[in-house]
Amino acid sequence: MKLLILGGTEFVGRAVTEAALARGWQVTVFHRGQHAAPAGASAVRGDRTDPATLAALADSTWDAVVDTWAWAPTAVRDAARLLADRAGRYVYVSTGSVYRHPAGPGHTEASPLVEGSPDADAVAYAEDKRGGELAALAAFGEDRTVLARAGLILGPWENIGRLPWWLTRIARGGPVLAPGPRDLGLQYIDVRDLAEWVLHAAETGLSGPYNLISEPGHTTMGELLECCVQVTGSDAELRWHGPEDVLAAGLTPWTELPLWLPPGELYDAIHRGDPAKAHAAGLRCRPAAETVADTWTWLRKLDGPPPLRPRQPVGLAPEKEEAFLRG
Structure with missing residues (x-):
């Protein structure tokens, strides 16, 4: 597998990078250079909010993209549009915060969601993540997009x-x-279990939203x-x-x-x-x-x-x- 990670040097992105490298995958990380990329990954330096440097990704293709962005949805929109014809699948690491409050016990992927827009500047965490989800879906479609709605994330590099x-x-x-x-x-998820499931989703062709978290x-x-x-x-x-x-x-x-x-x-x-849907799809904690x-x-x-x-x-x-x- 050829994998592009937007970020890939901190916490969640780093865990995904290291897990993919351990599988023998070819991994490219696109990052600003504030932290060193894990050894073995190819690094492309750039700022995804800058169209000029984002364009550096226009000359390659990948089997899948993993995106952990948590701010303005426009950054997801622009990256996903650029990569829609260059990658097979887009895995967006979202959050359980996209569920409308009060979510209530036992909330599932079908529970009501907050409002969001792929064209919005940064508003608030939940709305930004929902906007990112919509941006990924608009570019890659429902059948090629995975929305990994992570809960509380713990583990090394937190x-x-x-x-x-x-x-x-x-x-x-x-x-x-x-x-x-x-x-x-x-209820939480170890960042390494999140990473392994994200790679499993990319490799096996999963799509749609998943509550990525342990059992209560x-x-x-x-x-x-x-x-x-x-x-x-x-x-x-x-x-x-x-x-x-x-x-x-x-x-x-x-x-x-x-x-x-x-x-x-x-x-x-x-x-x-x-989290029943994610566990049925291979999540192990x-x-x-x-x-x-x-x-x-x-x-x-x-x-x-x-x-x-x-x-x-x-x-x-x-x-x-x-x-x-x-x-």
Whole structure:
């Protein structure tokens, strides 16, 4: 297989690149050069928002394209139009956020979607991703487009910082605020499982939308944080507190306490989707312990903090955690 990856050097794109190279595929990454391309990939330097550099892709052909773009849908539109006659299939890594709120527990690929336009400039994450979906469909058609609607993505090279924050915090040791309930189910996908499925979809000719995520309750807050304690070898003491206490203290779910959401509409949207279609089409999800251990191994190999995209920081400030635990 000849594969073109638009991006291919960070988190999801990097995982797809490395997985394709491991299969012996010919991989070309089109990127701006801010990060080194994985060894073995052919690199074409350019900015997809610049028509002059995007045109560098006009002289080749590929079996499939993988696109992880998350901003203005016009960038997907322009790339997909250029590549429609040069590639066999377009795999757009989208998001479960395209489902209209409240998505509700058990939402499927047929659930209502947010509005979006392929001709829009950047608006908001969900609308931008939906616009990207529509742009890919307009250029490649329904039979040649895969919409990989990923949920929460974890694993090595994570550039958001959610699991890395928990690992780093727990590695420091001492009392740790653990938001409960302890058996609260979590639904996510390891970036490497996402990558393997994306390549499987490209190779076998799948098309259409898929909720790319584990089964609900694939792990729990308790299991995940206990795995963090185990792999770091920390003396951390997890102190569990219920949602009522955490929210009453003014602590912010998801951002100050990464991954965690109290039961409710947002929790249902993030952690209770229906992934049956993707699992029937070959998706396999590794155990949480493996994701945690491999992410910790990656963190320990870094010379400094993990490379994060500029956005709202994640994680609870030490002084706020200490104040909460003092009660």
